[in-house]
Amino acid sequence: MSDFNWVFFVSKRLAKVDRKGRTAVTSWIASVGVCIGVMALIVVMAVMNGFQMSFKDSIMEISSYHVRVSNVSSDRENEFLGFCSRNNALCTVEFHEAQGLMVSRKGLQTASIIRAVPENINQIDKGFARELKIISGKFDLSKPDYIIVGNTIAYNLGLRRGSKVNIAALSGSSDRELLSENREFTVTGIFFCGYADINAGYSFVSSDAARKYFSMSRGKSYGIKLKSENRSYDFAKSIAENFPDVEAVTWQNYNRSFFGVLRMEKIFLFIVVMLIFLVVAINIFNSMRRLVYERKDDIAVLSALGGNPRSISNVFLLQGLKTGVLGAVPGLLLGLAVSQNISALFRFASDVTGNSMFLAYARIPARNFPSEVAMIFLFGLLSAFLASLLAGRNVLKMTVAEVLRDE
Numbered sequence: 443m444s445d446f447n448w449v450f451f452v453s454k455r456l457a458k459v460d461r462k463g464r465t466a467v468t469s470w471i472a473s474v475g476v477c478i479g480v481m482a483l484i485v486v487m488a489v490m491n492g493f494q495m496s497f498k499d500s501i502m503e504i505s506s507y508h509v510r511v512s513n514v515s516s517d518r519e520n521e522f523l524g525f526c527s528r529n530n531a532l533c534t535v536e537f538h539e540a541q542g543l544m545v546s547r548k549g550l551q552t553a554s555i556i557r558a559v560p561e562n563i564n565q566i567d568k569g570f571a572r573e574l575k576i577i578s579g580k581f582d583l584s585k586p587d588y589i590i591v592g593n594t595i596a597y598n599l600g601l602r603r604g605s606k607v608n609i610a611a612l613s614g615s616s617d618r619e620l621l622s623e624n625r626e627f628t629v630t631g632i633f634f635c636g637y638a639d640i641n642a643g644y645s646f647v648s649s650d651a652a653r654k655y656f657s658m659s660r661g662k663s664y665g666i667k668l669k670s671e672n673r674s675y676d677f678a679k680s681i682a683e684n685f686p687d688v689e690a691v692t693w694q695n696y697n698r699s700f701f702g703v704l705r706m707e708k709i710f711l712f713i714v715v716m717l718i719f720l721v722v723a724i725n726i727f728n729s730m731r732r733l734v735y736e737r738k739d740d741i742a743v744l745s746a747l748g749g750n751p752r753s754i755s756n757v758f759l760l761q762g763l764k765t766g767v768l769g770a771v772p773g774l775l776l777g778l779a780v781s782q783n784i785s786a787l788f789r790f791a792s793d794v795t796g797n798s799m800f801l802a803y804a805r806i807p808a809r810n811f812p813s814e815v816a817m818i819f820l821f822g823l824l825s826a827f828l829a830s831l832l833a834g835r836n837v838l839k840m841t842v843a844e845v846l847r848d849e
Contacts, residue, residue: 469765472725472826476769477776479718480822484777486715487814489784490708492807496636497704503569504640506696507535507665508674511681512689514662522664525684529677532667533567535559538652539663541613544591544645546599547606554595554645556609558652559583569667579603579631583648589627594642596632605629612655625655636807719825727829762830763823770822778815781808 502508514522526534538558545551561583564571574581578596582588591601601607609625627647634641668677671693678690694701780787784806791797 469761473765473769475718475721475725476766476822476826477773479715479825480770480773480818481777481780482718483712483715483818484774484810484815485781485784485808486711487708487818488777488781488808488810489806490711491809491811491814494704494708495809496807498701499569500573500635500637500640501697501700502671502693503567503573503667504635505637505644506691506693508668508671508693509666509678509681510663510691510693510696511666512663512691514664514685514688516662518685518687519662522685522688525681526664526666529680530669531677532569532669535563535567535570535665535667536649537663537665538649538656540656542609542645543612544595544599545608545610546601547608548600550599551610552595552598553643554591555643556612556645556647558647558649558656561648561650567667573635574633575635576631577634579629581633582630583646583651585628586648586650586654587627588630588648588651590631590633590646591629592641592644593632593634594638595645596629598642601629601632603629603631609655627651716821719821723825723829725829727832759827759830762826765830766823766826769826770819773822774815774819777818778810781810784808 511522523534540556542554542556543551544554560566564581576590577593581590583590589607591599591607596602599605599607605628607627607629609627612625666677668674674692674694678692681688681690785808788806
């Protein structure tokens with residue numbers, strides 16, 4: 443009988459004997475711990491990825507673009523647009539921005555970034571149209587006094603479709619009055635996107651409104667969308683080399699602090715859940731040590747019959763791996779099932795309980811990355827393997843004489 447077959451046979455026999463013992467209960471608890479740890483980490487990381495990708499998509503498609511270019515002079519505008527077209531930019535959108543203080547007719551106030559975009563931006567920029575969801579009214583900037591506002595701005599100012607709102611203060615305005623009453627706009631639409639700061643801090647007007655109210659003394663600004671966001675650095679570098687007077691900023695640099703915070707949150711969350719595996723590993727270690735102690739007589743008999751310490755140690759290592767597999771595989775399947783159906787689960791909870799609060803969580807995005815899922819699964823197995831390996835080392839130190847003396 444080969445060494446592997448011998449280890450497998452002995453491990454199987456010991457497992458049958460242990461099914462009703464205290465060690466079996468400890469092993470099952472350890473397996474449940476691995477299962478919960480793997481499932482929790484997969485779900486938590488999927489939700490974190492979902493939120494991060496939702497933020498990222500909204501920021502790139504609505505706010506920062508893949509590359510933002512400013513100070514493009516009029517005499518080089520056509521050359522710049524031709525350069526973007528030759529380098530396979532999906533779209534190049536001219537825009538103007540200014541900080542504004544919005545005041546409703548009720549006297550309510552809030553600050554907002556007022557961005558002027560082409561009237562037909564939904565046809566020019568498909569990503570913008572996809573991420574900016576109109577929840578009331580429609581996207582209509584056909585007149586200079588039309589405005590689209592975020593849902594949080596609408597809530598704070600008590601606005602709805604057809605409401606009037608005045609931009610009382612506008613940075614860089616061509617209007618000499620700091621607090622003007624002549625910049626009144628009609629709300630034609632209210633939007634929602636996946637990033638709360640955009641909902642609370644952005645409003646959109648037409649390019650005609652920019653020519654009427656904004657200062658046009660500076661060069662033009664453009665937002666550029668690429669086929670792949672990963673090309674943004676190379677594209678911005680190429681612009682800087684060909685147009686040294688303009689300023690090109692990638693979406694990573696424009697949102698560096700925000701995405702830095704997101705990465706730190708993800709790392710911190712990962713560490714916290716890793717502690718679950720540490721507790722589980724300690725539980726498995728104690729389970730294996732107890733099993734070794736309870737099986738001293740069997741270890742002595744196996745040694746007397748010619749079993750070498752390494753093979754006997756591998757018996758307990760195999761049992762620890764079994765504990766890890768029995769926990770990690772169900773944890774993997776449950777984690778994927780929950781993360782892929784998390785919205786449906788919250789809607790189901792709302793239907794069963796009659797509590798509409800669960801519907802607020804039905805919008806939670808979730809996105810699994812195969813590399814992360816594989817790493818979590820392997821880490822669950824590794825925690826069981828290392829705990830069993832450490833516990834099995836006790837077998838290597840035991841001799842038949844020591845066992846008989848303890849008896």
